[in-house]
Amino acid sequence: MSAILGISANYHDSAAALVIDGQLIAAMQEERFSRIKNDPALPLAAARACLAQAKVDPRALDEVVFYENPYGKLERVLLSMLRTFPRSLRQFPRALASQLGGKLWVLDALSSGLGVPRERVTHREHHASHAASAYFASPFERAAILTVDAVGEDTSTALWLGEGRTLTCKERIAFPHSLGLLYSALTAYLGFEVNEGEYKVMGLAAFGQPKFRAEFEKLVRLQSDGGFTLGLEYFDSHTNTEVGFSKTLEALLGPRRMPGTPWKLDGAEIPAADQRAADVAATLQAVLEDALLGLARRARAVTGVDALCLAGGVGLNAVANARLFREAGFTEFFVQPAAGDAGGALGAALLAAAEKSEPRTKFTHAAWGTGVSGATAQSIAEGLGLKTRRVDSVLDATAERLLRGEVVAWVQGRFEWGPRALGQRSLLSLPTPLAVKERLNRVIKRREPFRPFAPMVLTPRAGELFGAFAPRLATFMTTVAEVKPEARAKLEAVTHVDGTARLQTVEPDTLVGQLLERIGRETGTPVLLNTSLNGQGEPIVATEADALAFFLAHPVDGLIIDDVQIDR
């Protein structure tokens, strides 16, 4: 038996993934355990949970693989400090401390934290881990892989060829020229939190027009061969922790938007500042898509293959993915749900397994977390003075409530890998009327009112309701599709302002699939609104206790954990 644990940590969203004899056994983000959203801490709790899932002792691990080279990063940080001398004076002590005070010794920390001999702790390269997380999780035997993020050791973008069990890097673009950096800087400029607000920017883009093309040509120049360069004077990125924009950017695009400024995008009169922000977001989205399209065409020209994989934080941009699928000329397209840095843990482990010539894994669902038990949930709920009932049929009980128009918190099986709830830890409701969206946005999730909710649909029926989409992406909610005009009235709470939806397709032979079938039988539309089960600023719930804490703090109608129905 060979057991390999992959680890990503220290920058954003740390995670662990366990691969045994080539097969993925468990993959989890640390945030689900610490309850700190995007927790970058060393993922010891997640690692232990992965090992517990397989009942493997840490001493039995053959290899613990860190997803990047901890020494390569120090070099880049120091170099960029020197290049920006003397402006980086204030960042210098902090950046050096963050490198020396832990990041550099991460391999030793893993060894002692997990109780694994130091010589078994290794590392791979950041973008290789990204590439592996997409390619080795895909079903393809030959594929081009694009890895696009803010920055790895010193690479921001890379093009790979995957063949069988090997990955070969064909081309790369070096930091600071980086699409991830561009997106982060504009996310901050628009008043959202970097590494968190990118989805909001994507949602906001639908309310605007790409009116700032000329200005953006100064920010990023796209080349005919797929490469690009940033106008560095507009950015201010001294270290990997300081992603930002400069005063020059404000001079170009107008003053930044202060975080926390309320939005008013619905209604007849849209404030000029809001419209301008939406137009900036729309331009950013359009430029990002153009850049990705250039990279994808280059990938096709260089590799000549028909299948494309995409990884890195930029791979989470579902709108861009849809355009890539339509226009890049590949017949097959795959994006793994944890496309961001958390996915590096999975990639590092799969890469090490491939090097050992282990058989490739199957990756057809995202339920790689820890499970729940109805009995445990019932005991805690009763201790909290809640009404509980074990039901004979979870499907009957849930369908009945949903059909009454209730919003139900649904907790089943092992929690999801990646940032999306895909039917294990979800808030569910019917996809109509529009009022349900208002209720969810304003009362339960307290999100900006312009953010859309996503539908889950039974795979065989998706074609009736939605336009064309990349099927392998829709399984993991990493793409969008047009909602057919005739279906919009039935799907009004899950249709975005631009007529699209970030859909998830669900196979009929799963529990959620059966629930959708049941709903379809009653309403004629096998669709549910599905949003992640978490409060504002919190990670998605993992355990029974997390779910009950959510239920106590948020006005949802009911909670179903395993086979237990919980009411107030």
Add this chain to the structure above:
Amino acid sequence: MARLFLARLMKPFRWRNPRSTARMLLDFAKAERSSFYDMMEAANATGDLKRKAQYVSHAVDEARHAKMFTLRALELDPSRAADPSLFHADFEHLFTRLGEAKFISFVHLGEKRGRTQMAMFRDELQALEGTKRADTRTKALLDAVMRDEMSHESYSLVLSKELGGSLVGARAWELKRGWLRAGALITGLIYTLLMSVLYLLLFPLALLEKMKAKGAG
């Protein structure tokens, strides 16, 4: 007790303007959020189902307090809405580090101190009623929160006794932590100073690197 003493000393400077009150309430919110993390860790880590429920209920209270303090702070000083650290807080994994008995004793001490401080602030606000500096809504907020804190204080004491935890031991650990924190603060300051000097000494290297970059570009 040093913190309470300090708080007492600062009394003449409190309640003078909404911005400083907001800053103080946001500090409260941070402490509440830290406590939420610790209680959720406890709820998920303990093997006892009855205590799981107690910890969940405690955690939910603390999350609510954090939210209430934050909302009030933003009413008093809306400019703080732009603060990126608004929802951040420390998480020290106290349950894992201390074990359940010591952890719950420690929780009891923290609750008691927190409540005493809130009671002091509340009395100060009570005395200001009817004056120009009155802040009736913050006073009402403290009243609402203190009711929960009282119950946290009492159940944690019962549990601490049940589990054989020692309040003296928890107190000793707390003192040690305070000492280490003060030490870290001073070391941090010295470090920053030394590193800034080092940075400036790097000037010739930076010049070389810039010339190299120019030559390459």
